[in-house]
Amino acid sequence: MSGGKIMLVGIGPGNYSHMTHRACEAIAEADVVVGYVTYIKLVADLLEGKEVIRKGMTEELDRAVHALERARAGKKVALISSGDAGVYGMAGPTYEVLFQAGWTPETDVEVEVIPGASAINACAALVGAPLTHDFCSISLSDLLTPWPVIARRLDAVAAADFVVALYNPKSGRRTQQIVQAQQLFLRHRRPDTPVVVVKSAYRRRQNIEFTTLDKMSECDIGMLSTVLIGNSHTFVRHGLMVTPRGYANKYALDGDGSAHAGEKRGRSLSTGLLGWTENLRIDHAEGESIAALAQRHSLPADYIEMVLNAPIEDAAVTADESEE
Structure with a gap:
């Protein structure tokens, strides 16, 4: 019999x-639907x-x-995942099983990944615009990932000022992971950093709780929750969590929208790579050491040295850049 098809469906x-x-x-055309019991419901x-399996x-x-x-x-076969099948979903383990079985894209079973809105997208839409600047997601589940790996990632993103979505933050047995995540973030973030906990987004028992980093672990958090932690610029106003994109760094937002002095529309910030590199070279030429520059900018010394030693022509201005 000829091979069929696996459709990895994000619902x-x-x-x-x-x-x-x-x-x-995909679900309509499937002969068989496979999934976790809650997703089947x-x-x-x-x-x-x-x-139905x-x-x-x-x-x-x-x-x-x-x-x-x-x-x-x-x-x-429709193999379903909540959110997106490729984000903490079934796409990864399915490909692992396929490869272990000797499958290749040229063999008799076709595979299609069908994207869906992940929890981070759904939760963000409910609470405002928290993901307008750089963000990442980290799962606190240590069922398959060693805790030191998770802790290093938490510490790194907290220090790097990402907006962070915490997946799988707490369960009946895993109660301390969210507490330790909070402690790691408090090493780098203000206690009043905005946090929102969204439970069962767009489902019957949906619940949204706004809080702050220092009170985060006191919230009602479970396996159906996603925790969004803001960055140093995120704010909450009128019940909405917003992370600015950075337009205020370049433009007057309360006037005619003109660019600030030293800035040009459609070009990198004066403190972008080119401007920063030029000032770095000036500071170094005036006697500031690589170690001091690295400390001031919170960057590795070998990176500072690489930038200083790069040919100046590598920094030539090219075409205008989009600000979208």
Whole structure:
């Protein structure tokens, strides 16, 4: 029998209206639907007449194995994940199982990854615009990742001033990970840094709680929660969490929108790479050591040395840059 197809479907936050058209199509055309029991319930209205394989929370590899078995029997299989299948979802473990089984894209089982809105997108949409500048996500689950690895990542992003989304922040057994994450962030961030905890985004028991970093671990947090931690510029106003993009660094926001002195529309900031490099060379020429420059800018000394030694022509201005 000819091979079938595995469709790795991200169903978004779980509300039907937030699923993509392709995600709905994929489930509709599937012969078999495989997923975690809670996710199966979220799409129950779409499953009439289909073989449904329900699996538990820690049975991700079993889900992938069942999907491959059914696909090799010629079936179209929708393997569903909440959010996006490629963000802490089933795409990764499925590819691992496929590769272990000797699968290649040229073999008889076709694979399609169908994107969906991840929890970070859904939660951000509910609370304002917290992700308008650089952000990252970290899972606090240590079921598969050693805690020292997670802790180093938390410490690094806290120091780097990212907006951070914490996935899998707490469970019945894992209660101290969120506390230690809070302690690591407080080493680098103000206690009043805005934090919002979103539980069950766009689902029946949705709950949103605004708080601050120093009170974060006191909130009602569980496995259905996502925790958004702001950066040093994030603010909360009228019940909305907003992270500025940085336009105020260049433009007068309360006037005609003209650029500040020394700034040019469509060009890098005067403190962007080119301007910063020029000033760095001036400071070094005037006697400031590489070690002192590294300390002042909180950057590695060998990086400062590399920038100082780079050919000046490498810093030539090229085409105008987009500010989107």
